[in-house]
Amino acid sequence: MGRAPCCDRAAVKRGPWSPEEDDALRDYMQRYGNTGSWITLPKRAGLRRCGKSCRLRWLNYLRPDIRHGGFTDEEDAVIYSLYSQLGSKWSLIASQLERRTDNDVKNHWNTKLKKRLATAAAAFSSRISPSSMAPLPAPVAAAHPTPPSSLLPLAVPVLPTVKAEAYTYDDDFLAPDDALFVAAAEGSTSASLSAASSGSNWSAVDNAATNEGFFADFCTAAVSDLAAADQYLSGFFYPLDPTLSLV
DNA sequence: AAGCCAGTCAACCGCAGGGGT
DNA sequence: GACCCCTGCGGTTGACTGGCT
Structure with a gap:
């Protein structure tokens, strides 16, 4: 009996993020921040993504206060x-x-x-x-x-x-x-x-x-x-x- | 031009741990 | 104390890219 998955894998999109998805997440975070949980954020932001994926994308890439390379x-x-x-x-x-x-x-x-x-x-x-x-x-x-x-x-x-x-x-x-x-x-x-x-x-x-x-x-x-x-x-x-x- | 290969990096996975009930 | 949920973390994977043959 394995650990229950954090989300329905068949229902969520995986792989690289599209510019549209980035925009949606960025817009949502800038308007509201993540006031609820990451698990429920995709629904609130209108994204077909796993909450963990949203969190990672925001923290590692979209957040405005980070530098890359x-x-x-x-x-x-x-x-x-x-x-x-x-x-x-x-x-x-x-x-x-x-x-x-x-x-x-x-x-x-x-x-x-x-x-x-x-x-x-x-x-x-x-x-x-x-x-x-x-x-x-x-x-x-x-x-x-x-x-x-x-x-x-x-x-x-x-x-x-x-x-x-x-x-x-x-x-x-x-x-x-x-x-x-x-x-x-x-x-x-x-x-x-x-x-x-x-x-x-x-x-x-x-x-x-x-x-x-x-x-x-x-x-x-x-x-x-x-x-x-x-x-x-x-x-x-x-x-x-x-x-x-x-x- | 095509194929191969190594390097890079975004993204995923599973686990640990904290907090709430 | 036991259980569950959620977040954060570190290891790993795989897509992409550029250089070389």
């Missing part, structure tokens, strides 16, 4: 930063951006930012060559379909996480250099890097990397400029471990 670098940076802290809480992220909808932010992330971040991570990990580092884990994602010509045509690894990688990276647990790489790649502050380089306080590495904002800063840098992201990361690596080198 053309995300700025600043907005991208905010999205990266918040995503690194909140995950896919699109409505929360959108609420921090002026006149953006959760659907727009989600689409922008899935079609552009996610790929850009993967490219930045791939470019970064390909250039770090600590002398004693164990081989990187096998790439999880498929090869990037169209890598920029400025980048090596390599497979896209996921950014390793401290919690996942610290205990699985290799059979011998972590050498300090591995921990340094992992901590930096995941998102640690200089505090966690210091802990990593001392090679002892693993829970401190974990906590610092998880809770603090290095990853968000890396994402922010990666948004606009891969070279800047590289520079940013190497700024953390070099002072702590001179055996690391960029190739």
Whole structure:
């Protein structure tokens, strides 16, 4: 016994909205607002649409106070930063951006930012060559379909996480250099890097990397400029471990 | 010109949770 | 407390478009 549908699917129109339907919904909302429920709105507005469809169309498209497309670098940076802290809480992220909808932010992330971040991570990990580092884990994602010509045509690894990688990276647990790489790649502050380089306080590495904002800063840098992201990361690596080198 | 493919984005679906009864 | 209704959310789908062969 499934959930009852919210409306009679045979009786309502589905698919793209026509200009006439848009006009009808816009006119109704501007005259009366949605004083009743979304479920009853289609009838009141003279639309053969599901109430949920009306709500979505209004909130994501017709509402006068929203912008579409053309995300700025600043907005991208905010999205990266918040995503690194909140995950896919699109409505929360959108609420921090002026006149953006959760659907727009989600689409922008899935079609552009996610790929850009993967490219930045791939470019970064390909250039770090600590002398004693164990081989990187096998790439999880498929090869990037169209890598920029400025980048090596390599497979896209996921950014390793401290919690996942610290205990699985290799059979011998972590050498300090591995921990340094992992901590930096995941998102640690200089505090966690210091802990990593001392090679002892693993829970401190974990906590610092998880809770603090290095990853968000890396994402922010990666948004606009891969070279800047590289520079940013190497700024953390070099002072702590001179055996690391960029190739 | 036609077909294919990848990228984009509007729209749909199902679930979770809040509020009312 | 149990149930129902409604809204909001996040994941996914599918139509459309433009570039390439």
